[in-house]
Structures are given as structure tokens and as C-alpha cells.
Amino acid sequence: MPDGPGHYPSAAATGRSKPSRIALVDVNSFYVSCERVFDPSLAGVPVVVLSNNDGCVVARSNEAKALGIPLGEPWFKISAQAPRWGLIQRSSNYELYGDLSSRAMELMGRFAAWQEVYSIDESFLGLAGSPQSLQDQGGGIRAAMALHTGLPVCVGIAPTKTLAKFANRVAKQNPAMGGVCNLDTMPGAQIDHIMSRVPVTGVWGVASRLGKRLNAIGVFTIADLRAANPLLMRRKFSVLLQRTILELRGVPCIELETERTDKKQMIFSRSFSTPVTTLAGMHQVMSLYAQAAAMRLSRAKQLAHSMTVFAGTSPFHRTASSFPSVTVRLPAPTADPVVLTRAAVGALERHLEEGVPYARAGVMLTDLSPAGFQPQLDVFVSVHERRNIGALLGEVTEKYGAGSIGLGRAGLCAPADWTMSRRYSSPRYTTEWDELAIVKAN
Ligand SMILES: [Mg+2]
Numbered sequence: 001m002p003d004g005p006g007h008y009p010s011a012a013a014t015g016r017s018k019p020s021r022i023a024l025v026d027v028n029s030f031y032v033s034c035e036r037v038f039d040p041s042l043a044g045v046p047v048v049v050l051s052n053n054d055g056c057v058v059a060r061s062n063e064a065k066a067l068g069i070p071l072g073e074p075w076f077k078i079s080a081q082a083p084r085w086g087l088i089q090r091s092s093n094y095e096l097y098g099d100l101s102s103r104a105m106e107l108m109g110r111f112a113a114w115q116e117v118y119s120i121d122e123s124f125l126g127l128a129g130s131p132q133s134l135q136d137q138g139g140g141i142r143a144a145m146a147l148h149t150g151l152p153v154c155v156g157i158a159p160t161k162t163l164a165k166f167a168n169r170v171a172k173q174n175p176a177m178g179g180v181c182n183l184d185t186m187p188g189a190q191i192d193h194i195m196s197r198v199p200v201t202g203v204w205g206v207a208s209r210l211g212k213r214l215n216a217i218g219v220f221t222i223a224d225l226r227a228a229n230p231l232l233m234r235r236k237f238s239v240l241l242q243r244t245i246l247e248l249r250g251v252p253c254i255e256l257e258t259e260r261t262d263k264k265q266m267i268f269s270r271s272f273s274t275p276v277t278t279l280a281g282m283h284q285v286m287s288l289y290a291q292a293a294a295m296r297l298s299r300a301k302q303l304a305h306s307m308t309v310f311a312g313t314s315p316f317h318r319t320a321s322s323f324p325s326v327t328v329r330l331p332a333p334t335a336d337p338v339v340l341t342r343a344a345v346g347a348l349e350r351h352l353e354e355g356v357p358y359a360r361a362g363v364m365l366t367d368l369s370p371a372g373f374q375p376q377l378d379v380f381v382s383v384h385e386r387r388n389i390g391a392l393l394g395e396v397t398e399k400y401g402a403g404s405i406g407l408g409r410a411g412l413c414a415p416a417d418w419t420m421s422r423r424y425s426s427p428r429y430t431t432e433w434d435e436l437a438i439v440k441a442n
Contacts, residue, residue, distance in 0.1 A: 018113075019126025021134055021157055021184070022252075024164040025108050025141055028152045028172065030121035031059035034100045035090050037150040038429045038437050046087045050075050052305070052369065054091055054423055058264075091425035094367040098308035098327035099430045101364070104149050106323045110315045111141050117269045120366060122168075124161060131184040138180035157182040161254050162247035165204035166222070170194060195248075196223035205244055210237070222248065266304065268293040269362025275314070276358045282311065283345055285361050290344035293363045294337035301372075303333035304365035307340065309348045314359035322358075324351035327431055333369055340365070 027033055031049040036042045046063035050056065057064075057073045067085055069078060075089065082089065101120045109115040112125035127137055138155035145153045156168030163183055171181035183191060201211035203222050217236075219225050226248040234242035243253045268289045276282055286309060297304055310325035326347040334340065344363050352358075427435035 019128050021127045021159060022161055022164045023125045023127050023138060024156045024161070024168045025123055025125060025153050026168050027104060027121035028154060029059060029061050031092065031097055032061040033151050034097050035426055037100065039426065042088060046085060047090065048087065049090050049092050050424065051092060052367070058092060089424050091423060092367065093425050093428065094306035095327050095329060095428040095431045096426065098306055098364065098366055099325070100149065100151065102308055102310045102325035104145065104151055106312060107144060107148055108141065109312065111137065114271070117267055117362060119267065120265045120364060124164065127157065131182060135180060135182045135185060138182060139178070142179050153179065155180045157184070159250045160247040160252045162204050162244055163250065169202065192223060195226060196221050198222045200225050203244060203248070205240060264368060266293050266297050266300070266302070266365040266368065267362060268296065269360065271360040272358070277355055279352055279354050282352050282358060282361070283349065286344045286348055286363070287341045289361060289363045290341040291337045293365055294335055294340045297335040297365060301370060302368045303335050303371050305330055305333045305367035305369070307343050307347070308364040308366065309344045311348060311352065311358050311361040313357055317357060320356055322353065322356050324348060326351060335371060
């Protein structure tokens with residue numbers, strides 16, 4: 001990873017004028033691409049990543065998609081054919097993915113005045129410039145990502161988040177575009193044409209259930225949705241759908257840090273209004289963020305098994321440059337705010353420095369599973385969970401606002417991972433000394 005400016009177009013160059021366009025930078029087939037960074041033999045061959053206990057397919061390379069392997073396919077159903085197809089399987093390695101994610105996010109953030117980390121492999125960036133300059137910036141981000149992280153990304157650039165998501169999809173599906181789609185440079189008729197061919201569920205925030213309800217009233221494609229009456233749709237469906245329609249027409253109305261539901265991780269990340277320079281302050285931040293993430297997790301009835309915590313200075317700060325991040329495997333899947341807070345504070349505290357002006361921080365929970373799905377071993381149920389402190393914390397916070405109740409600092413237990421079968425796992429190349437990649441020189 002680069003540790004100073006000068007390796008690529010400086011963020012300051014893009015941050016001088018007020019951002020007027022939004023870029024969505026998204027890693028292509030993220031889990032598979034992480035595996036490929038350290039194992040080049042996986043390039044160009046069909047690869048699938050399996051869920052916990054090697055149960056079912058959670059990620060596919062394009063080649064695996066071309067074989068017709070659906071997401072969620074149980075591994076036992078395809079394992080027999082795998083050798084014939086040349087299909088390679090990997091157990092999910094959330095330590096590797098979490099660590100590469102925070103590196104990728106930090107690098108993306110250097111290109112923009114503002115950044116919103118949206119999921120494990122995508123962030124929104126605020127960009128400014130002429131259509132040609134935006135196109136060049138998109139290309140610059142792609143090149144830097146390839147050079148410094150080894151991860152392939154696509155960049156969608158547009159006036160709104162919903163359109164940036166759409167542009168990213170267009171870039172992904174049209175390799176001839178070179179990985180960057182800037183809607184400003186596309187003729188309107190071409191955009192209309194694509195929108196009239198993509199099903200409405202291809203729009204950010206329109207899940208399959210909503211899609212079915214829209215189909216029932218004759219809205220089948222993105223173009224149909226864009227043409228619908230926003231007020232009518234608000235009355236029939238929700239204010240969220242009204243905003244989506246306006247965004248498709250180029251009117252920005254989905255604010256930063258808005259929760260949307262099409263994510264496989266839970267992220268709570270914010271830029272601070274003023275830098276936090278003390279360790280005590282950062283502990284407080286991490287503890288609040290972990291609790292906020294825990295609350296989102298339990299609202300979604302999910303448990304997390306892996307956590308990445310990160311902090312960073314402003315990319316525009318002249319002297320201070322520090323972007324610590326740590327990924328930890330939790331002892332067992334949990335949504336317990338006590339356990340998550342302890343993990344977040346404990347994991348990051350050794351990497352923070354007194355006096356450094358931190359400008360942002362975040363907590364990302366990955367390896368999610370539905371709560372109550374797997375039998376919890378009693379030994380792993382925290383005493384707090386038994387006493388239902390989690391629910392109490394949530395209640396008090398809801399009533400009196402965030403920050404009204406919190407948990408103190410505590411150490412982090414060493415993770416135990418003996419319950420999980422990860423037979424096809426790649427090494428934790430970036431987070432374990434014993435598993436670093438070995439380079440042979442001839
Ligand atoms: Mg992706």
C-alpha cells in the first residue's frame with residue numbers, strides 16, 4: 001500500500017471545487033478477486049466462494065456465473081461436477097476480505113472530497129470536473145486500485161447515487177467501456193435504451209418483492225419506473241420509492257449515510273465534524289459506532305462473525321497520515337453490543353496514536369447469518385446476552401438518544417475458531433504472521 005501522496009492523481013486536485021458528481025466505485029466479484037490477489041492461478045478460471053461450513057455458494061467469478069451456477073447453490077450439489085468444469089472452490093476467508101476491504105476503501109477515499117463507505121467493496125465518492133476530467137478520474141481510480149491493491153473495480157459516475165449505481169452496472173456489463181461509465185458522456189437516447197431493457201429490480205433499493213408489486217401495476221423496467229408519477233408512487237408505495245424515481249431523473253435526494261437493505265454486511269462509518277485527537281475520544285467513538293452497528297444488526301435479526309474496524313486522518317491533511325484498520329474473527333456469531341464494543345475498542349486501541357487528528361472511523365460487520373439459525377453453543381453466549389443487556393441498551397438509546405448509555409473499555413478475547421469447517425480456505429495472507437504470502441525469486 002502507498003503511504004504518501006504522489007503515486008497517483010492527488011485527492012486535492014479533485015477536491016478543490018465543490019463535488020457535483022457522484023462516483024460509485026465497486027470491486028468486481030469482490031470475494032473472488034480477493035482470492036485472486038494472492039493466487040494468480042485463479043485468474044480466468046471459474047471460482048466460487050462458499051459460505052460457513054462450506055455450505056453454499058456466496059460469490060462467483062464471471063466464469064462461474066457463465067456455467068450457470070446460481071448464488072446460494074448448495075456445494076454438495078455441484079461438487080461432483082466441479083473437476084469436469086475446472087471449477088475451483090474456496091471457503092470464505094472474512095479476515096482476508098475485511099482487511100483488503102479497508103485498504104481498498106482507504107485508497108478510494110484519497111480521490112475525493114467526501115466518501116461514503118457503502119458496503120464491503122463499494123463506496124460513493126464526491127467528484128468534480130468536466131465530463132472528460134471525470135472520465136479521467138474514473139480511469140485513475142481504476143488504475144490505482146489495480147496497482148496498489150490488485151483488485152479490479154468498475155466506476156459509475158452520475159449526478160445522483162441511484163444513477164451512479166446504474167452507471168456502475170452498465171460499466172460492469174459492457175467491458176468495452178473500460179470499466180468506467182460516466183452518464184454525462186452518454187447520449188440520452190442510449191441511456192433511455194438501456195433503461196428500457198433492464199428490469200426494475202436492477203435499480204438500487206428495489207428488491208424482488210417490491211419488484212413484483214411494481215410489475216403488477218405495469219412497471220417492468222427502469223425506464224417504466226423513471227416515467228412513473230412520483231407523488232402517486234409515494235402514496236401507493238413509499239417515500240423511498242418516490243426518492244428513487246426523482247434520483248433516476250437526476251435530482252439528488254438520497255442523503256449520505258442512508259441505510260439501504262441490499263447489503264451483506266452492516267457498516268457504521270462517519271466522518272467527524274471536527275477531528276478527534278485523543279485516545280479517550282477515539283475509544284468513545286469506536287464504542288458508540290460498535291453499538292450503533294450492533295443495533296442495526298439486531299434490527300435486521302442478524303448475527304456477525306467477523307468485524308473490521310478502521311479509522312483515518314483526512315486525505316487533505318498535510319502532515320498527519322494514518323489509516324489503521326484491524327479485522328478480527330469473533331469467538332462466535334453475535335449481535336451482542338457488549339461483545340462487539342469490546343472487540344471494536346480492543347482491536348483498534350493498539351493502533352491509534354495520541355495527538356493524531358482522526359477525521360473518520362467505522363465499524364464493519366461481516367460474515368452475517370440469520371439470528372437463531374445456527375444453534376449457539378452455550379459456552380459462547382455472553383453473560384450480557386443472558387441478562388439481556390443488549391435489549392436494554394437498545395431501549396435506553398432509542399428513548400434518550402445515542403450516547404445516553406454506553407459500555408466501558410475492555411480487552412479482547414483471543415478468537416477461537418474450532419467450530420467452523422473451512423476446508424478450502426486460503427491463508428489469512430494479510431492478518432496473520434504465520435500465513436503471509438511467500439514470494440520465491442529465481
Ligand atoms: Mg462488487
